[in-house]
Amino acid sequence: MLDEIFKAFPDLSEAQRRQFHMMTELYPEWNEKINVISRKDIDNLCVNHILHSLAIAKFIKFAPGSRILDMGTGGGFPGLPLAVMFPDVAFHLIDRIAKKLRVASDIARQIGATNVSFQHGDIGECHEKFDFVVSRAVMPQPDLMKLVGKNISPIQRNAIPNGLITLKGGDINAELGRLASRSEIIPISDYFQQPFFATKMIVYTAK
Secondary structure (H helix, E strand, O other), rough: OHHHHHHOOHHHHHHHHHHHHHHHHHHHHHOOOOOOOOOOOOOHHHHHHHHHHHHHHHHHOOOOOOOOEOOOOOOOHHHHHHHHOOOOOEEEEOOOHHHHHHHHHHHHHHHHHOEEEEEEEHHHOOOOOEOOOEEEEOOOOOHHHHHHHEEOOOOOOOOOOOEEEEEOOOOHHHHHHHHHHHEEEEEHHHOOOOOHHHHHEEEEEEE
């Protein structure tokens, strides 16, 4: 199944390929102890979790030196796969569930992802600034923007304005409401052809 990742990103270094390979071994091992991915879905780790996270890397190439906050990371998605993809970018992963963060932290350590930091707690306890906030289906876009708007830096260094990038499914237009005018919806099927992505979207909202 790693072939699907390598085919989508043919320019990965040997180090990055090794890190993704280690992920596919470590997540199932951890999942036996702490359920961070549903048991019926762990066999789809490569596509439904790693490749899904990496859709953001098709949408934007984060500039070296950027700082990215992964809000509600759970077991490390989308933050950890993105940290492997962008080794020159700093990722800060936050979640309220300590045991899930423990899994993500241990996997980051074992694969040698030194550009990742972790915070156990609520987003209200995070006062740092980031170029982008990323998240995977944590809550509606307007609610999430209310929480993380204070964390989005006014200093620009990327090709698009700083903001919020989420991975979602469902009726996005109805959800966006007043954010629609400064948002963009990108079907992930534009990038990946697997059936899983037929209804999946990237939603980008500028700050």
